[in-house]
Amino acid sequence: MQWLGTNTDVNDQRSEKKARRATEKQLQVVMESMSEGLVISDSSGKLLHWNPAALRMHDISNAEEVLTNLRSFARLYELSTVEGAVLPIEHRPLARILGGEQLHDLELRVRRLDREWTRIFSYSGAILQCGDDKDLAFMMIKDITERKYAEEALRDAKVNLEHKVNERTAQLVAKSKELENFCYSVSHDLRAPLRGIAGYSRLLFESYHECLDEEGRGFLKNIGVATTHMSSLIEDLLSYSKLERRKLSTTAVRLSSFLPQLLDQFKDSIENARLTVKVDDLRISADPDGLAIALRNLIDNALKFSRFAPEPAIEILAQPADGYCILSVRDNGIGFDMRFYHKIFEIFQRLHRAEDYPGTGIGLAMVHKAMERMGGRVWAESELGGGAVFYLKLPLYSTPTAVIPAVSASG
Secondary structure, three states, rough: OOOOOOOOOOHHHHHHHHHHHHHEEEEEEEHHHHEEEEEEEEEOOEEEEOOHHHOOOHOOOOOHHHOOHHHHHHEEEEEEEEEOEEEOHHHOOOHHOOOOOEEEEEEEEEEEEOOOOOEEEEEEEEEEOOEEEEEEEEEEEEEEEEHHHHHHHHHHHHHHHHHHHHHHHHHHHHHHHHHHHHHHHHHHHHHHHHHHHHHHHHHHHHOOOOOOOOHHHHHHHHHHHHHHHHHHHHHHHHHHHHHHOOOOEEEEHHHHHHHHHHHHHOOOOOOOEEEEEEEOEEEEOOOHHHHHHHHHHHHHHHHHHHHHHHEEEEHHHEEEOOOEEEEEEEEOOOOOOHHHHHOOOOOOOOOOOOOOOOOOOOOHHHHHOOOOOOOOOEEEEEEOEEEEEEEEEEEEEEOOOOOOOOOOOOO
């Protein structure tokens, strides 16, 4: 008997199968471990695979509950836009992918029809060719419910904030109008009787001077001093109220030309003081009128509180510091106790007797308000009997542009 046969080496085939099974196992492990949902369908719409994350997202505890096609799935789940428009089956994510469309982060609301359950998912997917003329649809799902609820809460908070801002703005407009009416009243209604008091007391003093004794003449003089002080107080109150309403015009201010114009307003009173000014050629970003108001009040205070010094001295310096300019106004006057520092920038607060150092108690409040509106800062250091130094901090101006050094005469 004769035997005929062939020998075939199957080692390569076994190795290929083994490698393919290992790859499939690795792929299976990856899909099972994904935090995103993964749904795989064939070209006919048959649902071939749901990974565990996709099952959890759809509140399915048993893989056997997974429905096999789009229509059976539609009997259990309703899909709609985030705004609430219900989608027909042909417009659902998997149907669109099977139609050749590539999806990227399509956000939809998903609702189970058999019970109270709603989530918001983001869908991405495409058709992949797997060889042997077999196309598979891969769809990735992310649960973005918490994020969308947070976004909605943020939008609601923004709407509420805008409402509150509008409401607050309306209140501020009303308060501003009320302040304007008050200023008008102060300017017109209070000045008239004050002028009457000043005028009649002056006539009484001049016409009946000989009829009055020394005490009576002293009373009339006190009335004159009081009306003058009241008039100054009204002027300062009006100036303070205007600070809130005046329009800012921030620009480049060259200190080397700005300060000489400002100091020219003090040329008579500054003759008796030793003045030192060192500002180099620094330019700062500020509102010229607001800066003039702040510096004018500080210089006026420096002159006033140092007038009893043996040799009154005023020093104005400007130094750059980390993109800012620190302006300082120093005097060698009476100074103040730092224990009362918290009061000095408050309106009507005085640390010295009006008989010794006349004033309305509004000047430093105006300095603080002017710096606050320009986005700057003011602070002070002092020692009782050892003078005081006030600092102004404003940003340096770095962009080349037109320089406006003009100073308003009125502030």
